[in-house]
Amino acid sequence: MEADRTVQQHFLCRSDDLNVGGTGWRFEVQKDGEKQPAFVVRSTAGVSAFLNRCGHRDLELDWSPGEFFDLDARLLICATHGALYDPQTGACKGGPCNGVGLHPLSVTEEGGLVYLTDENYSVVSNEIA
Ligand code: FES
Numbered sequence: 001m002e003a004d005r006t007v008q009q010h011f012l013c014r015s016d017d018l019n020v021g022g023t024g025w026r027f028e029v030q031k032d033g034e035k036q037p038a039f040v041v042r043s044t045a046g047v048s049a050f051l052n053r054c055g056h057r058d059l060e061l062d063w064s065p066g067e068f069f070d071l072d073a074r075l076l077i078c079a080t081h082g083a084l085y086d087p088q089t090g091a092c093k094g095g096p097c098n099g100v101g102l103h104p105l106s107v108t109e110e111g112g113l114v115y116l117t118d119e120n121y122s123v124v125s126n127e128i129a
Contacts, residue, residue, distance in 0.1 A: 009115035010123035018042035018114065021073025023066040026052065026128045029105065029121040037128065040107055040114060041068055043087035047114055049107040050090045054078040055100030
């Protein structure tokens with residue numbers, strides 16, 4: 001018999017807070033007692049979330065809090081040296097990330113709200129500046 005596993009949902013933000021290619025929502029997660037910055041954005045493929053850590057160096061991506069998209073609002077860009085990432089999968093799409101993508105987090109959108117549903121992480125704060 002298969003175990004009944006209920007995925008816990010951690011509230012992040014309202015759906016209205018995320019526009020396609022617009023400002024992302026920063027939050028903080030915890031795993032094994034270690035806190036890490038993270039963010040959620042909306043692209044044409046829907047909402048997606050990642051740890052806020054560049055594949056090039058251990059630095060946050062946003063050039064100004066919440067600004068993750070490049071000028072075309074198609075790819076995510078790291079402010080430090082310009083690494084580019086697919087906003088749906090976090091895959092490296094160019095620049096110094098050299099094939100190292102972002103670490104994705106599971107999210108879902110339900111009833112006008114966005115939740116983290118990643119069983120490996122819990123939300124410490126759902127709004128960090
Ligand atoms: S630290 Fe992100 S591109 Fe270098």
